[in-house]
Amino acid sequence: MIDSQIKSKLKMFASFSLLLGAASLSSCSGGANQESETRKMNSADIKVVSEMKAELTSPPFVPKSTANREATKLIVDMEILEQTGEMADGVEYVYWTFGGTVPGSFIRTKVGDEVEFTLKNHPDNKLPHNIDLHAVNGPGGGAASSFVAPGHEITFSFKTLNPGLYVYHCATAPVGMHIANGMYGLILVEPEGGLPPVDKEYYIMQGDFYTKGNFGDQGVQPFDMQKAIDEDADYVVFNGKVGALTGDNALTAKVGETVRLFVGNGGPNLVSSFHVIGEIFDRVHVEGGDLVNTNVQTTLIPAGGAAIVEFKVDVPGELVIVDHSIFRAFNKGALGMLSVSGDENKKIFAGTIQEGIYLPEGGTIQSMPVEAKVDQPIVELSKSEKMANGKKLYGSTCFACHQANGEGIANAFPPLAKADYLNADVSRAIEIVLRGKTGEITVNSKKYNSVMTAQNLTDKEVAAVMTYVYNSWGNNGTEVTEEMVKKVRNK
């Protein structure tokens, strides 16, 4: 009934567009729609001259440009693996993957290519899978033709007609669960002649994850269907895990280089407010299509959508890649780094203005809602236990601002490594962790005027993370006990 209504509406729409089409034909003007229609026709006519095996890359890397080759018969070979991986330090998760990574391997094609796609479902896998490529014109984006049981493989083919950046994903029931476990990736269809050359290209994809435990809860965390239905994400991350693009994994570029990011959003639920702190996008291929917007601060990437963003990096420093729905960045993991090296350019960035650093909590200290905690007798951890727990806590709580080796971020977040301010007064340091801090302080003879929020940690956690900080990076080796924390808390 509803179905037939939709069909009749579609029919009306179709005849309406036919009329429009006829009108524009007779007037010889040819609207944008017609242009793309024509181009699609042409794409279908492109002859392929040879055959080659597609280069597939794991994130954050992309295969080389197709600018220097003709349209070809492109053989894509992709394996589906269900495997345990690390969501965050000490947090394990069973991912379902295209090619063993989240997001799946990057596929780079060119308009007119004939893609022969073989999907292999590893025999150790439990479930059937398939693939829906948004770059495909055809039923289900290939999903119906690629449904494959464990221990089997299936081959289908399609021709790339529309240039752009597209998401692919698994579409096997329950679809949401397959996507939530990491089954998505990007396929690029380059225009004839390829995208203009740039210095660096990277592949980033955001995804939201739903685990039985909360953010940071240790051990193997199973998928939580109820949270997924409620759209209550525990993790929102780039490239499948917390820290996939930070520390040693940070992206790199040199001053003066132009960087192109292929950014996708696998979802399953959340829309991304993609932003790079300290950089303006010179060009954005909005939604991965032909429309190019310039001078963009934040671009919206829908779940199941993508964007190509390009910018020239002008000054050295750490550019912070975030979902500017900002609690996701600082509390759920949606944070990456682009490390730019090279010479300062005082004309562009003088270093005295705090431009580009986002203080999500505004100018005053705000505290996390604190749940009533039951008083339990203190069982003091050993120093080595504190160091181990503290390291994990640091990675999930402090690292975003104070950085991997406590070096901080110049002019914004003070260092903890060899920090005179820290080493001078342990009670003051405990108090800052418990109650937050605002206003000017001097650390290692540099002034900082920033905000740290009060941290919602237990005494045990504070003792662990502070012991870790005091016993790392050349600090004075103080061991912080729960008793010390308790004393400051009750002050």
Next chain:
Amino acid sequence: MFSKIVSIVSIVFFSLTSYGQSEGMALIKGGTYIPLYGTDSMPVKVDNFHIDKYPVTNAEYVKFLEENPKWKKSNVIALYADGNYLRHFTNDSKLKEGELLNAPMTNVSWFAAKKYCECLGKRLPTLDEWEYVGMADEKRADARSKDDYNKFILSWYEKPNSHNQEIGSTFKNYYGVYDMHGLVWEWTQDFNSVLISGESRKDVDGSSNLFCGGAAVGSSDLMNYAAFMRYAFRGSIKANYSIRTLGFRCAKSIK
């Protein structure tokens, strides 16, 4: 002469005891239930029947192979079993190292499973029979509305590599049947009677009559998700497929 008679007798005796008749089976009292899929959501009637308490094990299948050599890997007709058939065997009759005799038999095609049951005077359970028994948890005949029951099933579905475990290692359900969930997928007689096209999102189209559109579109229920995955799995397989995580057990009608 005498020894020959003894050996024949012992073979007969052996097969009787090892395969039993209704021995090792649980009596399932029939009734009606409403399946997730079907032409509509009408209740389906299930008659009284027997079902194996445990999935068929590697050891039991090895015996079957000895008695039915045409089902050995080197003899089997490709039409009846694909290249993965008995993939966990080194040769025609021996398990690979590390494979447990008491683990459920997998890497077996529908044709082979069907034949196995028939050789014992049994048959594969129908999809409705299997789902009917599968509704039970430890205490209740129909636990499908229970959160824990569904979470247990879902968490197993999403874990790869859980095939090399012994039978009886999950739970004994209301009927005294073990391992309906949490060990291996299981063949049913009419596994492909509910078609999932591979494009699951399209299947919500009421006009395709594959299943109830309402259930698919509005299935915020965990219970439906678990069943979805089972039906999706069944929809992806063919009768000659042999899969590492797919085993079987037999059933028997009551005359």
